[in-house]
Amino acid sequence: MSEIDIENLIAKTALSNRSAFDSLYQASSPKLFAVVMRILKNRELAEDALQEVFVKIWQKADSYRAGQQAPMSWLVTIARNHSIDVIRANKRKFEDIEEQYDLKTDDPDPEQNAINSAERNRIDNCLEELEPQKAEAVVAAYIEGYSYQELADRYTIPLNTMRTWLRRSLLSLKDCLDNG
């Protein structure tokens, strides 16, 4: 399903079209479930979160502005924000969950994989300009939803140092991405 198709489904969902919403769910729920699972690291919490995410999508579909943001990015942002809000409100229930939890993933189709690689190339080029550990911290923060405190613990670096690290890294990344 193309980005244009997803855009159309969001637009129809904004008009309370239930079959469009069903199609949008079919098309996007595996990606969004991956997001909430990765951040919440608990299947039960993730299933609850996915419900909330799609309720928000149904309610906020009319606020999506095509042209400002890719439709999947908009959907992932809703899923990430909700998941991060959940773990910030309740202390993360599982530590070092990677070892405990075996994440089952679908094999991405080759075409999609190629697109992902192409997309990642741009940001990867900029991440390469950072020190490897800092680049890894940025990616880990984004993908896993780690807080400054969790990152500091993880890298055994003082909180304020981690804060300074990341801020500098983000501003460098911005310069690279905006000018690249």
Added chain:
Amino acid sequence: MAKTATPLPEDLEVLAAEHVLGVSTREERIAFEQLAASVTDAADAKLAWENRLADLNADYAPIVPPASVKAEIDKRLFASTAVASVAPSGWWNAVGLWRGLTGVATAVAIFFGVSNADLTQKLETSGGELAAALDTKTQAEETLAAFEQELAARGQQLSELESKLVENTNQLGSAQSELASVKSELDEALKAETPVLVVSLESGDTDYRFLAVHEEGSDKVRMTLVSGAVDDGKDFELWLVEPEKQTVSLGIVDAGKTAIELTPEFAKILEAGGLLAVSLEQKGGSPTGVAQGPVIAVGAPNAL
């Protein structure tokens, strides 16, 4: 926390980046969301960072969620819709009073015909009309109940009147049959084509009334007690009263009808205008030949 002062561009950039990356605390997240909702620069900075980092979304490898999740979502989002779509029909049926309320029916027809934009407006309007219609219906029901009560009361009165009428009709019937019997006697007498003397015996002081009929030339006077109570311990005695002569007893009159024998002499006296009288006497009549009890009815003969 959200301040009234907008952060410097550099600070705003950092706050937006931290927010989108997700490293900030719960309080910082809430504060930035509030800032982005009211300050365009903050919202723009946030959107820009979402787009910058969106390429990292490729790292989220899809996981198909269990079907139960979608079922729960539908239940949460559309259960109320399902209830709402059932409720009007249940309501429609339950409130059978819709029948005949054409004004309401029209309002509903309009309601279903309008576009989304007008829906709320029409809903309010039709809601108002429905309320008004329900009021009218309630008033109509009250009036109907009052009518039904009055009708029931009138029905009661009517049945009372009917039973009275039956009673009266019965009385009338017996009075008519009595009258008919008297009349037939008269008719019979008239058929004989002989002069008939009729004496109505009564008194202003009593309820007693007798009718005496005598055909001229016959030796009888037929007596009928028309009204007055019969005393079992007494007898009625009939007297012939001739002016300036001794009153003579004609005999005992029974309750009902009695044919009294007349001597030719007495018949002549009667036909000449002698009075008839009835007195209440001991059983068997006055033993002395003179009335001892009270005279209860007196009458003079009239020729028919």
